[in-house]
Amino acid sequence: MSLFNKAAELEKQNKAFALITITGSDGSAPRNSGRMILLPDGTIFGTIGGGPAERLVMKEGLKCLKEGVSRSVSYRLDSGNSANSIDMVCGGNMEFFIEVFQPRPALFLAGGGHVNLALAELAEKLNYPYVVADTRPGIASKDRFPEALGHICEPDSPSLFATASARGLIGKETSLIIATHNHDDSALEAALKTESSYIGMLGSKRKVHLFMNKMKDLGFSEKDLARVYSPIGLDLGAETPHEIAVSILAEIMKLRTNSSGQSLKRLSMNEPPLVIVRGAGDIASGVICRLKNSGFRVVALETEEPTVIRRTVSFADALRFKSATVEGIQAVRVDNEDDLKRIISDQKIPLLCDPHGLWIEKLKPLCVVDAILAKRNLGTRIDMAPVVIALGPGFTAGKDVHCVIETMRGHSLGQVILEGDPLPNTGIPGTIGGYTSERVIKAPAEGVIDVLCDIESIVKKGEVLARIGETEVLSPLDGVVRGMIAPGTRVKKGLKMADVDPRGEVSYCRQVSDKARAVAGGVLEALLQLSPGILKGTET
Incomplete structure (x- = not known):
């Protein structure tokens, strides 16, 4: 078999290899031309002259295969002490090009029905290798799928995946597509036990909801389930098996290339940069308003049951009521990427229930702002985005995040800290109307709260604001209820x-606070400082 036929065979088998070619020689070099194939296990086909030079180039070739990069190398064939000298008496110089061929991301088709058959046909045209597996004899066959790298038939879905894994046919880069005739739930369970970063499953929204809940009951985490793309594919209005196949491969290509999947026309319009804000309480909402009004696209992430008290100026309320408006800006709860894009296009704020920040990896924002204000880091990392900003104590600028914004009321409120820590938490609320701790009410007992005087209520000292079971919660002073859980x-x-705000001004209940505005100004300053020119030429 010729060397090029061997290379073609390895490519068809989707195996990694390096093609090493002599690209130059002079003096008394042992060879002037030659090629050799090198496999990751050290196996070779062909030769470039043998001896010390070949052994050294093989060593370099194995490094290239491990790193996944191609490079040129050159050596002096003498007994010198330089880094590129080979102890050979013949003298001269030799140059080599080590060209690395990496395996292409493969598809694992769980089910050999109409959609996966159409997907296989399209995969062949786009040079995507694939494996097909089915529990029905004769379905995952060479006659039906002639170009498949492997054909697997086992009595159940766990066995299909176990066999494929044992044969090395499923890895982190393998895209799993589940479209079985009636075993999607067991196939999904088996798929989640693999390391694949993409698990796509055909199904209606109702089916997906039921299966995802079942997976949670089986102990799979939110991080595990974030790998599942179902309903599968991009929203292309697909109906036929071949149209569905196009939408599936389009989604896989989008994720593999880390591209937006948006219309090229839309991208040419220079959309404003995306910022993700973790948290949607009153301070976070002030930040969101400032960024939105400054021309950024903003997405907010919150927990399922946020315990914010300044609800009238917090976008977090959109989780309960589907939407919330703060100073003319509307946030809308969304649960999928298509709705998210639509809400952004409508110049609104998408709010997602995502306490762990799983959407950050999907959306690839320019900036992440941790505005949870938990006084500790709940998982924000400096590598989450090109710019990562945190509010208040619990973070070290230059280590956990790129910068921290001071949240302590006083002379330094809103300061941008690029190195080090903000002021420590004192546990004492800022002074409003001459009151500090007195104006903030903490639950005197555990239980479900029954609110009697909600936000904007004018109250007197000693008036009952709420009950927790049999325990009454009294107003500590005269004023207006500015916040209530x-x-x-x-x-x-x-x-x-x-x-309770002792100033008694009801209008303050629906205005972003002075503290939130100062902190938001710090966030905007930091973002513009760390990413200069980001808004130049964008359309808002």
Whole structure:
């Protein structure tokens, strides 16, 4: 078999190899031309002259295969002490080009029905290798799928995946597509036990919801389930098996190339940069408003049951009521990427229930802002985005994040800290109307809260604001209820649940606070400082 036929065979088998070619020689070099194929296990086909030169180039070739990069190398064939000298008496010089051929991302088709058959036909045209597996004899066959790298038939889905894994046919880069005739749930369970980063499953929204809940009951985490793309494919209006196949491969290509998947026309319009804000309480919402008004696209992430008290100026309320408006800006709860893009296009703020920040990896924002204000880091990392900003204590600028914004009321409120820590948390609220701790009410008992005086209520000192079971919660002073935790919330003893403003100005209840504006200004300053020119030429 010729060397080029061997290379073609390895490519068809989707195996990694390096093609090493002599590209130059002079003096008394042993060979002037030659090629050799090198496999990751050290196996070779052909030769470039043998001896010390070949052994040294093979060593370099194995490094290239491990790193996945091609490179040129040159050596002096003498007994010198330089780094590129080979102890050979013949003298001269030799140059080599080590060209690395990496395996292409493969597809694992669980099910050999109409959609996966159409997907296989399209994969062949796009040079995507694939494996097909089915529990029905004769379906995953060479006659039906002639170009498949492997054909697997086992009595059940776990066995299909176990056999494929044992044969080395499923890896992290393998895209798993589940379209079985009636075993999608067991196939999904088996797929989640692999290391594949993409698991796509055909199915309606109702089916997906049921299966995902079943996977949670089986103990799979949110991080595990984030690998599942179902309903599968991009929204292309696909109906026929071949149209569905196009939408599936388009989604796989989008994720593999880390591209947006948007219309090229839309991209040419220079869309504003994307910022993800973790948290949607009152300070976070002030940041969101400032960024949105400054021309950025913003996405907010929150927990399922946020315990914010300044609900009238917090986008977090959109989780309960589907939408919330703060100073003319509307946030809308969304649960999928298609709705998210639509809401952004409508100049609104998409709000996702995502306490672990799983959407950050999907959306690839320019900036992540941790505005949770938990006084500790709940998982934000400096490598999450090109710019990562955190608010308040619990973070070190230059280590956990790129910068921290000071949140302590006083002379340094809103300061951009590029190195080091912000002021430590004192546990004492800022002064408003001459009051500090007195104006903030903490739950005196554990239980479900029954609100009697909600936000904007004018109250007197000693008036009953709420009840937690049989325990009454009294107003500590005269004023207006500026903050109150949502009615029906189960609270723990000591949780911050309300805020009475002694100034008594009802309009303040629906305005972003001075503190939130100062902190938001710091975030905007930091973002523009760390990414100069990012808004130049964009359309808002």
